[in-house]
Amino acid sequence: MTNNKHILTWIDEMAALTQPDKIVWIDGSEEQTDALRAEACSTGEIIKLNDELLPNCYLHRTAVNDVARVEGRTFICTSKKEDAGSINNWMAPAECYEKLSKLYRGSMKGQTMYVIPYAMGQVGSSFAKYGIELTDSIYVVLNMLIMTRAGKHVLEAMGDDAGFIKGLHARADLDEENRYICHFPEDNTIWSVNSGYGGNVLLGKKCFALRIASYLGRKEGWMAEHMLILGIETPEGETKYISAAFPSACGKTNLAMLIPPEIYKKKGYKVWCVGDDIAWLRIGEDGRLWAVNPENGFFGVAPGTNEKSNPNALHTAQRDTIFTNVVHDLDTNTVWWEGLNDNPPKNAIDWRGNPWDFTKYDKNNKAATAGAHPNSRFTAMAENCPCISDKFNDPAGVPISAIVFGGRRAKTAPLVYQSFNWQHGTFVGSIMASETTAAAAGAVGVVRRDPMAMRPFVGYNMGDYFAHWLNMGKNIPNAPKIFHVNWFRTDDEGNFIWPGFGDNMRVLMWILARCEGKVDAVETAIGYVPKAEDINIEGLDITIDTIRDLLSVDTKSWKEDISNIKEFYELVGDRVPAELNEELAALEARLG
Numbered sequence: 001m002t003n004n005k006h007i008l009t010w011i012d013e014m015a016a017l018t019q020p021d022k023i024v025w026i027d028g029s030e031e032q033t034d035a036l037r038a039e040a041c042s043t044g045e046i047i048k049l050n051d052e053l054l055p056n057c058y059l060h061r062t063a064v065n066d067v068a069r070v071e072g073r074t075f076i077c078t079s080k081k082e083d084a085g086s087i088n089n090w091m092a093p094a095e096c097y098e099k100l101s102k103l104y105r106g107s108m109k110g111q112t113m114y115v116i117p118y119a120m121g122q123v124g125s126s127f128a129k130y131g132i133e134l135t136d137s138i139y140v141v142l143n144m145l146i147m148t149r150a151g152k153h154v155l156e157a158m159g160d161d162a163g164f165i166k167g168l169h170a171r172a173d174l175d176e177e178n179r180y181i182c183h184f185p186e187d188n189t190i191w192s193v194n195s196g197y198g199g200n201v202l203l204g205k206k207c208f209a210l211r212i213a214s215y216l217g218r219k220e221g222w223m224a225e226h227m228l229i230l231g232i233e234t235p236e237g238e239t240k241y242i243s244a245a246f247p248s249a250c251g252k253t254n255l256a257m258l259i260p261p262e263i264y265k266k267k268g269y270k271v272w273c274v275g276d277d278i279a280w281l282r283i284g285e286d287g288r289l290w291a292v293n294p295e296n297g298f299f300g301v302a303p304g305t306n307e308k309s310n311p312n313a314l315h316t317a318q319r320d321t322i323f324t325n326v327v328h329d330l331d332t333n334t335v336w337w338e339g340l341n342d343n344p345p346k347n348a349i350d351w352r353g354n355p356w357d358f359t360k361y362d363k364n365n366k367a368a369t370a371g372a373h374p375n376s377r378f379t380a381m382a383e384n385c386p387c388i389s390d391k392f393n394d395p396a397g398v399p400i401s402a403i404v405f406g407g408r409r410a411k412t413a414p415l416v417y418q419s420f421n422w423q424h425g426t427f428v429g430s431i432m433a434s435e436t437t438a439a440a441a442g443a444v445g446v447v448r449r450d451p452m453a454m455r456p457f458v459g460y461n462m463g464d465y466f467a468h469w470l471n472m473g474k475n476i477p478n479a480p481k482i483f484h485v486n487w488f489r490t491d492d493e494g495n496f497i498w499p500g501f502g503d504n505m506r507v508l509m510w511i512l513a514r515c516e517g518k519v520d521a522v523e524t525a526i527g528y529v530p531k532a533e534d535i536n537i538e539g540l541d542i543t544i545d546t547i548r549d550l551l552s553v554d555t556k557s558w559k560e561d562i563s564n565i566k567e568f569y570e571l572v573g574d575r576v577p578a579e580l581n582e583e584l585a586a587l588e589a590r591l592g
């Protein structure tokens, strides 16, 4: 399918190492994809679901020991350790290639190696980057065909170029002890072995579009961020775009597809989803920051997705979708997960592949009794999303008015605040954090600092990443304003105070009003906070006093947070830019 000698030589080398019986090039045609689906169904790798209720949908179960990203086994292999930094695991490239070669050697014997040419971004656009993933898994091929733009046309766009990202994936023995997700940013290379789980093996996503892309972005003057992108269209037909970074499992997909509350809907406001997980941001000729979503689909968390939390996602995953590790309802040949509805199937198989008895489900022992794995997923096509933006495929992307950071904080962060300027906004992103909840884990309120929601995804030294943010700010003539939100403040009984979901739009409306200079704010030690009356609560069962409470700055918990921030900066090390240490000192002084 190509005469590109860089591609052909590399594939020869990788085939000599892994020794597949056969090599199949993925052309992206419906005919080939159908044949692969049929083959995977015949071996049990995927199960075809009820074609009337869930047309063209399939179910896959991963190995029980292979259900999530493995940060402890994810490495950034730069020649110098300090270039990977202390937040990343590091291995010397030569050592890593040697170690992993032993695991790859002969691992595809008796199997087929699939060659997937794919694009992150719109093929042919100046934003796009190209990659090739070699894999022994049809499940990976089928997922990549949803999550990326893949096939023959990508090879044509690549031409004779050598600058593609080389990804090698082998399931090998799925051995946890020898599972490695390794990145060689200096060589444009990703090696993943002994896993079959999405985030570890769909190499276009976290590995390329965040880790390798963040490294390239720094070199080339753009940014790869763990951000959703959404547009809010006014009744006059003007759309403003917001990008937002939240740590994994903090509701990015839900926010990206939110349904406006009645008060906005009846006036004619609409919300459009451009992306739910990754944004690539560049400075446009007009001096604004422009964003594209480099992906082509959604790899969303299933549990908790329902008609109330995210009807758009539910609708999107109703056709052409691959479900992973959810419950299989044998009576209807459909799928189910905790939080979908109150009707768990009576005749069902759980994510482990065992018969599942919903009456044994114990909220306090979810790990052992849930039917769907808490990190079970749907892989669905963006074009099937009812609220997909008409700019989704626009090669130029969309201009960003506001960048929003957020985390899960029971007390510390108010509902929303605005940073004083780009430098302070970078500081706000750098101190982002999330707390574990009683629902999710044993210990409550354990703080994990997750700068810009990129802690697991920066492909180089975190201190240099902060510096890159500061530099970008100096080069964007018309920079977006930077905000922080927290939907997760709790009362003394631990209940969430803010209703969340679609009502989060009320906060986004304040953010846009600030961007347009249409509303005042109160200056506090941490930034600009709304006046309570400027958050629209019409139609909500909430009083203005509650809003006041949600917007209050809890000085005591901020002071306590300072030492945790200092510890984190120390961990990041001496490449933390002086400007951020100055911001930290200034915050401390303002808190008194």
Ligand code: OXD
Pocket: 069, 199, 247, 248, 249, 277, 299
């Ligand atoms: C994801 C993640 O899968 O952030 O998107 O873990």
Ligand code: MN
Pocket: 226, 248, 277
């Ligand atoms: Mn993510």
